[in-house]
């Protein structure tokens with residue numbers, strides 16, 4: 236796959252966006268964090284400069300020269316009675332030890348503070364992303380591939396976490412590099428300027444390489460998305476593949492995606508290694524030039540030359556780390572950009588929270604009929620998914636929605652359940668119309684059970700009372716039992732050693748599809764609303780059981796309206812009202828009072 240050309244402006248824009256987000260997150264903690272990083276670097280630089288008087292004092296014994304700094308220091312020590320070389324070295328050693336102790340304390344603080352910012356920022360992005368996804372309108376969530384969402388929530392956020400730790404390390408080594416350069420200036424201004432020039436040369440090559448790293452990062456983002464997609468396909472298709480003896484084919488597709496990602500990773504490592512070699516070459520050249528020029532042109536003392544060599548040796552790895560970190564950040568930026576892009580879409584699709592929501596809840600009509608007038612649901616791309624001209628459902632009815640696959644039945648019940656909003660026309664309960672401002676209240680008065688049962692790793696009781704945790708304590712077991720009886724799930728719970736307190740491991744994976752559906756139906760019956768919407772929520776039950784379940788729901792019809800999508804004859808036979816959906820058009824085809832009476 237050819238590398239995607241990345242403009243420098245886009246690469247810098249992405250980095251600026253990341254820095255802006257970090258600064259906004261760190262806020263008031265930022266000056267403190269930067270201060271502690273700078274202090275750590277300053278102590279390092281000071282430690283290197285301290286080498287100068289130590290070395291020159293040792294050399295002074297053999298008629299070595301002393302520069303201004305050493306001469307001033309030894310003069311000050313002599314005035315204070317520390318006049319032998321041994322005493323002076325001991326005094327300098329004591330200061331050095333003190334410096335090491337202070338430096339250790341500062342570095343500890345620095346590492347903790349940086350970890351808090353970098354880990355905190357990653358968690359903050361993760362939380363924001365999850366919250367935005369939860370707040371987005373259902374049609375928008377539905378328009379994403381599951382694998383793309385998983386890729387953002389796991390791989391891309393993981394890459395952001397790595398970026399943050401590289402950025403923290405980069406900040407530390409950058410500060411250390413600046414401290415080394417400053418120390419170079421203390422020893423010799425001319426050589427300090429030379430070191431800056433060599434650093435800028437290294438920086439130039441790092442910037443050029445960063446663009447390539449970003450292009451590779453974009454390829455990796457695409458490759459990871461492919462891996463995630465193949466992973467979900469692999470897991471979803473494993474049973475079908477085993478039955479068809481097509482495991483190898485499934486594994487082959489997966490292996491092809493992995494190979495693509497590995498190739499990108501290898502290219503990146505190769506490039507990182509080339510950059511490291513280039514920087515090391517520039518550093519070696521710098522060391523040689525500094526020493527030769529220092530000796531021949533600037534006439535530096537032996538001590539000064541030694542300290543300059545120490546500076547170059549300390550500077551060079553910190554530049555290698557900083558510039559290497561730049562590549563890794565450029566490589567990971569596409570992951571961050573991808574998260575930001577999806578976040579922007581989700582933000583645009585956020586449901587509006589209305590101030591009048593509470594008022595709408597208290598006045599919501601419980602027994603009013605449900606009517607749909609000239610409604611259309613339109614997909615994000617503009618296609619009309621369902622039309623309903625005139626549907627009116629009196630309270631307390633059992634309604635069956637039938638029709639061929641792909642006709643629009645699920646879309647119709649998603650509309651009734653408030654998961655979709657009408658693009659045109661009106662959906663009403665009494666005089667309340669479904670819209671942005673009434674959606675939350677509308678949904679609070681509806682119980683919805685989809686075809687795929689959702690159970691989590693909690694006790695049966697926690698699963699049944701989800702998500703009304705605030706009300707949970709007030710729902711007595713007798714009421715829970717009634718719901719279980721009605722959904723024919725009581726026997727399932729009675730068969731568990733701890734009954735309602737039995738933990739459902741692995742989201743109830745050990746229960747059969749029909750058992751899980753019955754528990755989810757019981758949960759829907761415990762919801763406060765009196766409109767129950769079932770979207771093929773009995774599809775995994777055998778016909779006799781399904782008939783028994785629908786009959787017991789119907790016996791309780793005075794308490795709630797039940798709208799059920801089903802392909803089964805049982806539900807059709809027992810319904811009071813039948814709605815047929817065909818080619819995206821929904822209409823009532825019969826009111827069956829005989830069935831209602833029976």
Ligand SMILES: Nc1ncnc2c1ncn2[C@@H]1O[C@H](COP(=O)(O)OP(=O)(O)OP(=O)(O)O)[C@@H](O)[C@H]1O
Pocket residue numbers: 377378614615616618620638639640641642643644645646647
């Ligand atoms: N976001 C979308 N963009 C375009 N088409 C969509 C979108 N969402 C759903 N559709 C299409 O709308 C049609 C109706 O889908 P829906 O799930 O409502 O059908 P259904 O009658 O419930 O089918 P089934 O019985 O197979 O579950 C399908 O052809 C589906 O592909």
